[in-house]
Amino acid sequence: MKKRQFWFCILLMMALCTITYINHFDNGFHFDDAHTIENNAYIRNIRNIPLFFKDGSTSSTLPQNQSYRPIVTTSLAFDYWLGGDYYLFFFHLSTFLLFLLQGLLMVWFFTGIFNISVPDDKRNTWVALIAVTLYLLHPAIAETVNYVIARADLQSTLAVVLAFVLYQRSARCRRYFLYLIPVIIGALAKPPSIMFAPIFFVYVLLFEEQAGLSNPFKRVFNAIKKSVPAFVLCAFMYWLINHLTPKTWQAGGTSPIQYLITQPFVIAHYFQMFFVPNALSADSDWQLVPDMADWRFIAGMAFILAMLIIAFITAQKKQLRPISFGISWFFLALLPTSSIIPLAEVLNDHRMFFPFVGLLISVSWTVALLAKRWSPFFAGHVPDYKSVSAVILGLILAGYAYGTFQRNRVWDNEESLWYDVTVKSPENGRGLMNYGLSKMAAGDYMTAGIYYQRALKLLPTYFSLYVNLGILKAATGHDELAETYFKKGQWFGSNYPDAYIYYARFLNSRGRYNEAITNLQTALKLSPANIYARLLLMDAYENTENWTELNNWAKSSLQLEPNHPEIKNYLQAAISKKSKIDAEADQIKQAPTAEKYLALSLLYYNAGRFMQCIDACEKAIGLKPDFPEAYNNICAAYNKLQQWDSAIAAAKKGLAISPDNQLLKNNLQEAYNHIKQAAR
Structure with a gap:
């Protein structure tokens, strides 16, 4: 392929990827983004970057989640520094640019592997281009690209691919071991990068020593000798990361044995998702397999055995070795998350990002060899065979692109994401709680309560659920019950700061x-x-x-x-x-407006100064008589003062102006409920 044609295809591939992801750049923060980005003060000052390399305590506001990933935290601080008022866009932009760079590197890497196996075949570059385009458009990959903190998977994978490209294409990098520099950077983004060492060993064994997986000791020894620097470096990086990770970090799982016997079926699931990504969920409800007699363990082990047999057979022939290498990559890349370290989630869709690089090598090369073998037959029996093949390929890519576009929409906001989780993973109590949280934020307290109660049946000891129930009860005027839930949250989550923060917010407001x-x-x-x-x-x-x-x-x-x-x-x-409230009140007197007094009333309300809240609202109404929001704040303040009749009177005046105002209806109902309780 000519250079001009190659770069045109690269630009086309990147353009297709950009169009597919065009609706993701304003997607919100989700899940672990809260404690690693939104509430993490360290990333808000770029001068803190040296602290990120000191240890992992700056990576998260949750001690249990503080891991040593200084490259990730540095990139977050840099995005925050760049972003200004549009900081969400910059978080997504920087991730996406690295994603496109990885795509380019994968094309070079795949082409290099294919050229070793079948030299001087012009179709090798085309196979690599098509394969990487499929990867960039794959819906499962979108789970990593959309989830900001999951950039750790992208950065570490990019580093491994770059290391291989440098090794393939630069004699100087091989001679002076410069290809290992990206591995260091990748490991500082996420530890799975250290799997470069065993993957590199397989690469050298298959493509440089031209050895299968059952070959003379000399070739195996040569491969080991060439791989020693990589193994030494990766072992050191593992030690360093472990040493600098705070002792408070927790993997989150419970039973190493059960986790281990669950993973074969999880790995089979990942494999299936490569071909039919129909069950993507931001938070799965899969549970641990109870024992080795379970059919899922048996099925998973049968799948792994079959794949290893295929890897063994294809390693014996030069032309088939990319298949063996890709399978080896797939399993080795999954080893950190699918072995004896019990993580909190049995499976997670963003864990497919790294292993899918290897699986793509196997699958694309298998399809290419089959196409090459059977093309004469189809060309003789199918009219315009090449056009038909192009249409089929186009439909596959379009289908994957459409799936990714839809996943981007799911990741748009908290409500859309967690609603999808409740549909895909209905037995996930955390997903039910988070969807309830999104409804509570929208003022739909009834729906929020329904989902919290469903979650409570599945997670009776989950501290965060009790905290959110406390917030809900406080918002609906049930202070005593709210306090009970807050204290339960502290009982079950005594080591989690949120258990104290949101109770304190409640106390502040009272x-x-x-x-x-x-x-x-x-x-x-x-x-x-x-x-x-x-x-x-x-x-x-x-x-x-x-x-x-x-x-x-x-x-x-x-x-x-x-x-x-x-x-x-x-x-x-x-x-x-x-106080700033008093200073604000003084400023408003200089140029009073109804809207300013309404904002002031909210400040008074949040400070627990309810009579002053009412006074500010009355001044707002004096300037703007038809102001339902002011009557709502008066009603809410009287509710806090337990002056139910006054609250009802204010709410009725507001509803006469705005009959459909949901907040007024909620506050009015709260007053009525208390009157009914007092009458019993």
Whole structure:
């Protein structure tokens, strides 16, 4: 293939990929993004980058999830620094550009392997281009590209592919072991990169020593000798990562044996998903296989045995060795997540990103050899055989692209993602809870409660579920029940900062600032960089007029995030010894509007200053009589003061203006419920 033609095909491949992913660049943060990005103050200051390489404590606000991945955390800080008001776009853009780069490297890598097996065949580059295009458009791969923190899988996989390309194409890199530099970088993104060493051994054995998997000792010895630097480096990187990972990190699983016997069927599932990606779920509900007598273990082992036999047979012939190498890559890449280390999730779709590179080599080369062998037959019996083949290929790629486009839509926001999980994984209590959380955020408390109760049957000891039930009950005016749930959340999740943070938020909103401060201090001992906890603590100190502590916490928080406007306001309040709410009230008097007084009322409400909230709303109504939102805040404030009749009167006035206002209906119903309870 001529250079101009090659680069045209590369640009076309990248254009198709970009069009397929065009609807993903504004997708939200999800799942682990909350504690690694959204609430992680360390990534908000690019000067913290040296801290990322010191140990893993800066990678997450959850001690149990703090792993040593400094390359990932650095990339997040860089994206945040670039992003400004459009920071979500930059998080997705940087991931996507690396994804396209990986595609280019895979074309070179695949072509190199195919040329070793069948030299001087012009079709090798075409096979590589088509195969990589399929990979870039594959719906299962979209699970990694859409999930921001899963860029760790992409960065580590990209590093392994780059290492092979450097080894293949540069004599200098081979001579001075420069091809190992990407492996170091990849391991600092995610540990599976260290599987480069065994994969590299298989590569050398099959393609350089031209040996099968049962060959003379001399060739095997030569392959081992060439692979020693890679094994030494990867062993060192494993030690280093383990040494710098905080002791608080937890894999999340329970039974190593059960996890191990579950993985053969999981691996078979991954294989099936390569061909028919019909069961993608952001959070699977698969459970552990109970014992080796289970049919799933037997079926999984039969699949693995069959694949290993195929790998053994195809290793014997030069022309077939890419098939053997790809199968070996597939299994070795899965080894860190599908072995004796029991992870919290039995399977996870983004784990397919790395092993699918190898599986793609096997499958694409198998199809290419079959096509080459049977093309004379089809050419003689099928009119315009090449056009028919092109149409079939186009339909496959279009089908995969459509599937990826739809997965991008699923990942758009929390509600769409977790609704999909409830459909695909209905026995996943965490998925049910998170969908309920999205409904609660939208003000649909009834639906949220239904999903929380469904989740509770599956996860009766899940601390986060009790915390969210506490939030729900607080939002619907059941403070005593809310407090019961918050305390249960702390009982089951005493080592998790969120169990203290959201209870403290509840206490803050009820004016119980000293109790809130105690809980927030506990949370910040567990997670010092949790920016949300810091903001809540500063709010509590401001409301108690503890200007000294407010000053100290504002200054330390600005060291983590120098440009945070709320922290600056807290520091100014500490210096002037005047709360931001009072300062805001003074400013509004200079140029009053109904909207400003409404915003002020919300500040008073959140600070537990309910009479001042009502007063601000009455001033808003004086400027704008038809203002249902102001009546809603009056109703909510009277509910907090347990003045039910006044709350009902305010709600009725608001509903007379806006009959369909759901928040007014909710607050009115809360007042009625309390009156009914008092009458019993």
